Amino acid sequence: MAQHSQETVIGQITSVFGVKGWLKVYSYTDPKDGILNYRDWTLVHNGKRIPARLEEGRRQGQGIVVRLKGIDDRELARSYCGADVIVSTAELPQLPEGEYYWHQLEGLDVFTTEGECLGKVHHLIETGSNDVLVVRATDASIDQRERLIPYLPDQVVRSVDLAGSRLVADWDPEF
Numbered sequence: 001m002a003q004h005s006q007e008t009v010i011g012q013i014t015s016v017f018g019v020k021g022w023l024k025v026y027s028y029t030d031p032k033d034g035i036l037n038y039r040d041w042t043l044v045h046n047g048k049r050i051p052a053r054l055e056e057g058r059r060q061g062q063g064i065v066v067r068l069k070g071i072d073d074r075e076l077a078r079s080y081c082g083a084d085v086i087v088s089t090a091e092l093p094q095l096p097e098g099e100y101y102w103h104q105l106e107g108l109d110v111f112t113t114e115g116e117c118l119g120k121v122h123h124l125i126e127t128g129s130n131d132v133l134v135v136r137a138t139d140a141s142i143d144q145r146e147r148l149i150p151y152l153p154d155q156v157v158r159s160v161d162l163a164g165s166r167l168v169a170d171w172d173p174e175f
Helices: 032-037 074-078
Strands: 007-017 021-029 040-045 048-060 065-068 086-087 107-113 119-127 131-136 147-150 157-161 165-168
Touching: 007 065, 021 032, 032 048, 040 165, 074 119, 119 147
Parallel strands: 107 165
Antiparallel strands: 007 021, 007 086, 021 065, 040 048, 040 086, 048 065, 107 119, 119 131, 131 147, 157 165
């Protein structure tokens, strides 16, 4: 059963920045400052959902710093550190044909070109050179191994069928 989330995590608040309530954000968007295109955030922290409005933000070194409405001192800002930044999936731009958001790939069943089930995409990791699918075993998979499969469309990943919840990879199960 495919899960269709109506929300997508686009970053995480990592630490406070300065004394005026600014926060450092680790952005999952590409490019990194794409996170600043979204104004209405939901922060999820310790199981609580907190609506937040982005007032301003900018690149700062390798990261992003933001000021959220109503947060104007360091101590209040500190209470938000560790929160996930979530936006409505409907706000995400449509991607060109053949490109996918990570949340669309998570949960897909992974098969080899020979039709052997390797498991399900649990999550992806960014390695610098290319993204990597973390594929965890399921009851239907050929063994109980976790596999790291490079997300290289056309080379390794042969097809993605979102409707059928299926990804086909040219991958040796022994590897």
